[in-house]
Amino acid sequence: MERTFICENVTSNESGHLCFASQDVINLTAKYGTPLYLMDEERIRQRCHTFKDAIHTCFGDNAYIAYASKAASFKEIYRIMKSEGMYVDVVSCGEIYTASQAGFPLRNSLFHSNNKTDDDIKYAMDNDVGYFVVDNEEELFAIQKEAKKRNITQKILLRITPGIDSHTFAAVATGKVDSKFGSAIKTGQAEQITKTALNQKNIKLSGYHCHIGSQIFSTEVFLRAAKIMIDFIADIKNTVGYETNILDMGGGFGVRYLPTDPVIDIKSTIISIGETIKELCKTVGVKLPTIIFEPGRSIVADAGMTVYTVGTVKRIPEFVNYVSVDGGMTDNVRYAMYKSNYTLVTANKIDETCNIKASIVGRCCESGDIIQENVPMPSTVCRGDTIACLTTGAYNYSMASNYNRIPRPPIVMLKGGKSRIVVRRETLSDICNLDE
Ligand code: LLP
Numbered sequence: 001m002e003r004t005f006i007c008e009n010v011t012s013n014e015s016g017h018l019c020f021a022s023q024d025v026i027n028l029t030a031k032y033g034t035p036l037y038l039m040d041e042e043r044i045r046q047r048c049h050t051f052k053d054a055i056h057t058c059f060g061d062n063a064y065i066a067y068a069s070k071a072a073s074f075k076e077i078y079r080i081m082k083s084e085g086m087y088v089d090v091v092s093c094g095e096i097y098t099a100s101q102a103g104f105p106l107r108n109s110l111f112h113s114n115n116k117t118d119d120d121i122k123y124a125m126d127n128d129v130g131y132f133v134v135d136n137e138e139e140l141f142a143i144q145k146e147a148k149k150r151n152i153t154q155k156i157l158l159r160i161t162p163g164i165d166s167h168t169f170a171a172v173a174t175g176k177v178d179s180k181f182g183s184a185i186k187t188g189q190a191e192q193i194t195k196t197a198l199n200q201k202n203i204k205l206s207g208y209h210c211h212i213g214s215q216i217f218s219t220e221v222f223l224r225a226a227k228i229m230i231d232f233i234a235d236i237k238n239t240v241g242y243e244t245n246i247l248d249m250g251g252g253f254g255v256r257y258l259p260t261d262p263v264i265d266i267k268s269t270i271i272s273i274g275e276t277i278k279e280l281c282k283t284v285g286v287k288l289p290t291i292i293f294e295p296g297r298s299i300v301a302d303a304g305m306t307v308y309t310v311g312t313v314k315r316i317p318e319f320v321n322y323v324s325v326d327g328g329m330t331d332n333v334r335y336a337m338y339k340s341n342y343t344l345v346t347a348n349k350i351d352e353t354c355n356i357k358a359s360i361v362g363r364c365c366e367s368g369d370i371i372q373e374n375v376p377m378p379s380t381v382c383r384g385d386t387i388a389c390l391t392t393g394a395y396n397y398s399m400a401s402n403y404n405r406i407p408r409p410p411i412v413m414l415k416g417g418k419s420r421i422v423v424r425r426e427t428l429s430d431i432c433n434l435d436e
Contacts, residue, residue: 003350005018005259005343005345005390006256006257006258006259006302006343006390006391007043007256007302007390007391009021009022009040009042009043009302009303010305010390012350012351016348016349016350016351016352017347017348017350018345018347018348018350018386018388020038020040020305020388020414021038021040021041021042021043021414021415022417023414023417023419025038025305025307025347025386025388026347026348026386028307028412028414028419029307029309029347029386031419032410032412032419032421032425033425034307034308034309034326034327034386034409035306035307035308035309035325035326035327035331035409036306036307036409036410036412037304037305037306037331037392037396037397037409037410037411037412037423038304038305038306038307038411038412038414039072039300039303039304039305039393039411039412039413039414039422040303040304040414040415041080041303041413041414041415042415042416043302043303044077044080044299044300044303044393045080045084047266047295047298047299047300047303048065048067048080048081048084048086048299049084050266050267051065051266051270051293051295051298051299052065052084052085052086053267054266054267054268054269054270054271054274055270055274055291055293057267057271057274058270058271058274058275058278058291059274059278059288059290059291062288062290062291063274063290063291063292063293064086064087064290064291064292064293065086065087065292065293065294065295066086066087066088066089066109066110066248066292066293066294067081067086067087067088067089067294067295067296067299068088068089068251068294068295068296068297068299069081069088069089069090069091069095069098069099069296070089070091070095070296070395070398071296071297071299071300071301071393071394071395071398072296072300072304072393072394072395072396072397072398073094073095073098073398074098074397074411074422074423075098075101075102075422076102076411076413076422076423077102077300078098078099078102078103078104079102079103079104081104082102082103082104082105086108087108087109087110087130087292088104088108088109088110089109089110089112089133089251089294089296090106090109090110090111090112090129091111091112091113092113092120093119093120093123093124096109096111096123096124096127096129100127106127106128106129106130107128107129107130108130109129109130109131110129110130110131110132110133110157110209110248110292110294111124111129111131111132111133112133112135112159113135114135114136114180114181114182115135115139116132116135116139116142116143118142118146121142121143121146122146125146125147125150125152125154130155131155131156131157131206132154132155132156132157133156133157133158133159133209133248134156134157134158134159134193134197135159135181135182135183136182136183136193137183137192137193137196140156140193140196140197140200140203141200143156143203144200144201144202144203147202147203148201148202151202152202153202153203153204154202154203154204155204155206156197156203156204156205156206157205157206157207157208157209157246157248158182158183158190158193158194158197158205158207158208158209159181159182159183159208159209159210159211160182160183160184160185160190160208160209160210160229160232161177161179161181161182161183161184161185161190161210162185162210162212162224162225162228162229162232163177163184163185163186163228164212164221164224164225164228181211182209182210185228185232190232191235191236191239191240194236194240194242195240198240198242205242206244206245206246207244207245207246207247207248207289207290208229208232208233208244208246208247208248209247209248209250209292210225210229210248210249210250211249211250211251211252211294212225212250212252213252214251214252214296214297215252215254215255215297216252216253216254217254217261217262217264219269219272219273222249222252222269222273223272223273223276225249226249226273226276226277226280227276227280229247229249230247230277230280230281230284230286231280231284233247233284233286233289234284234285234286237285237286243286243287244286244289245289245290246289246290246291246292247277247289247290247291247292248291248292248293248294249273249277249291249292249293249294250293250294251293251294251295251296251297251298252295252297253266253269253295253297253298254297254298255297255298255301255302255391255394256302256391257301257340257341257342257343257390257391258341258342258343259343261341264298266298270293274291277291296394296395297394297395299394300393300394301391301392301393301394302390302391302393303393304391304392304393304394304396304397305388305389305390305391305392305393306327306331306332306388306389306392306396306409307347307386307387307388307389308325308326308327308386308387308388308389309325309326309384309385309386309387310323310324310325310381310382310383310384310385310386310387311324311325311326311363311383312324312383313358313381313382313383320358320359321356321357321358321359321377322358322359322361323358323359323360323361323375323377323381323387324361324362324363325360325361325362325363325371325387326363327362327363327371327409328361328362328363328364328369328371328406329362329364329366329368329369329370329371329401329403330362330364330400330401330402330403330404330406330408331396331397331400331408331409332371332389332392332396332400333399333400333401334395334396334399335370335371335372336366336368336369336370337399341372342371342372342389342390342391342392343389343390343391344360344371344372344375344387344388344389344390345387345388345390346377346378346381346385346386346387347386347387347388348385348386349378349380349381349385352378352380353378354376354377354378355378355379356376356377356378356379356381357374357375357376357377358374358375358377358381359372359373359374359375360372360373360375360387360389363404363406364403364404364406365404366403371389372389397409397411397423402426402431405431407425407426407427407428407430407431408425408426409425409426410423410424410425411423
């Protein structure tokens with residue numbers, strides 16, 4: 001029986017196997033082994049197109065989409081972003097290095113982080129990073145000093161904290177006044193840093209940035225942020241005499257991890273935020289800035305899947321069933337860290353009735369090494385079965401670790417019925433690579 005799961009790129013075939021991007025997942029595991037990250041290139045490109053179509057509908061050429069590459073950072077993703085004409089958001093020398101190794105034109109990048117070291121600043125300038133997104137005054141002075149030494153003018157955006165509670169998980173909410181990120185409007189620090197930036201000889205203030213949080217489903221929260229930012233832009237125009245050229249509204253669009261999660265229509269959401277921005281600018285009498293959005297998760301999440309092989313199945317009568325897999329918190333730390341939901345399926349028994357529930361756990365020496373609890377499974381689940389965790393394209397590989405000295409899985413990219421390794425599997429010798 002053919003079925004579709006959560007996203008249209010996840011289906012099943014007549015052998016009772018799960019398929020991803022129309023390829024049989026069991027065949028892929030035979031070829032590449034497990035644990036295995038799979039990614040669907042067409043889906044990544046489709047999401048880029050959806051975002052780009054939406055902003056171009058609203059703003060013509062006066063807008064950009066910058067992929068927040070912290071969601072999934074490896075060379076091939078920057079090559080895809082380059083070929084899609086996307087900007088990227090980078091947050092570290094590691095991401096800058098990866099992008100540059102992939103031939104990504106870093107003039108089309110925005111460099112974030114709340115604590116850029118002097119070395120980070122130098123490295124970003126060496127690599128011609130387009131915009132620094134400046135978090136605080138101390139950083140502003142450090143950038144000015146380095147730009148002066150090089151006799152260049154560095155373009156920047158200022159990260160502003162709009163003072164919004166995005167009602168998302170606390171660890172991924174960033175827009176509140178007491179956030180570690182940015183300069184708050186409420187405290188006067190946003191105005192202060194604007195004045196200071198305008199006084200720096202080797203800095204060109206191009207505009208403002210805000211990011212209110214991640215995994216947000218409510219358009220209303222984005223609309224509130226837009227209103228606060230545009231009111232701020234108008235206040236600054238009136239009090240300081242500076243009118244912004246760029247407004248970067250950050251990322252944060254929610255994705256479906258469970259069938260019960262809402263579907264966000266990206267096109268209509270972006271258009272609704274865009275139309276509001278246009279109206280607000282008119283109302284307060286400021287010119288329409290160039291608009292940037294910075295989605296990460298919503299570009300790559302449902303373009304990813306992780307596949308595991310079942311090892312030990314442990315039944316503790318009247319308590320819980322444990323199904324242990326050959327990966328765990330080392331390749332997906334999001335349940336351990338945020339209690340994030342995921343949909344998991346038994347990929348080689350897709351047509352069997354799920355009549356038990358189990359905790360899917362990893363193989364780390366840690367009780368919290370759980371991928372998900374209460375997962376419906378067929379009672380026949382046993383050693384050698386294949387389990388797929390869906391929607392793992394964002395913040396899984398990029399947050400992976402070598403805890404317990406477990407090598408990280410490879411990433412295999414799927415496209416047009418073909419598959420290719422874009423990040424190879426770590427080996428045991430890789431594990432000792434840095435050891436003297
Ligand atoms: N722009 C800025 C400045 C950000 O800090 C972030 C995410 C984004 C854009 C992209 O947000 P997205 O569209 O992906 O929601 N590790 C957490 C997520 C942390 C997000 C950090 N910043 C997780 O696994 O849920």
